[in-house]
Amino acid sequence: MVLERAEIMIHEDKIDEFIEVLATKALPLASQYAGCISFKAFRGVEEPNNIMLLVEWVSVEAHLASRQEPAHAEFRSLLTPYAAGAKPTVHFAPL
Numbered sequence: 001m002v003l004e005r006a007e008i009m010i011h012e013d014k015i016d017e018f019i020e021v022l023a024t025k026a027l028p029l030a031s032q033y034a035g036c037i038s039f040k041a042f043r044g045v046e047e048p049n050n051i052m053l054l055v056e057w058v059s060v061e062a063h064l065a066s067r068q069e070p071a072h073a074e075f076r077s078l079l080t081p082y083a084a085g086a087k088p089t090v091h092f093a094p095l
Helices: 012-030 060-066 070-082
Strands: 002-010 036-043 050-057 083-086 090-092
Touching: 002 012, 002 060, 012 036, 012 050, 012 070, 050 060, 070 083
Parallel strands: none
Antiparallel strands: 002 050, 002 083, 002 090, 036 050
């Protein structure tokens, strides 16, 4: 198992719309990814326009392979218009 952490910054005037699209359209797509164990989204407390995605994968290879899936492409196309920036995505393995 590997945990992916991705953080994206959302345009201030778009955060409410982003959250709606994420909850109703994007997260259901993410549940279709092969090799995805769980997919969770969190909103920043100190920086409410920051969204953190935590995704459990069976492996890094499964994550990389999912990028070729139509659901992954659709997920990205739904969320990209709201993004003002992103931090590098990182992966963590259990100790």
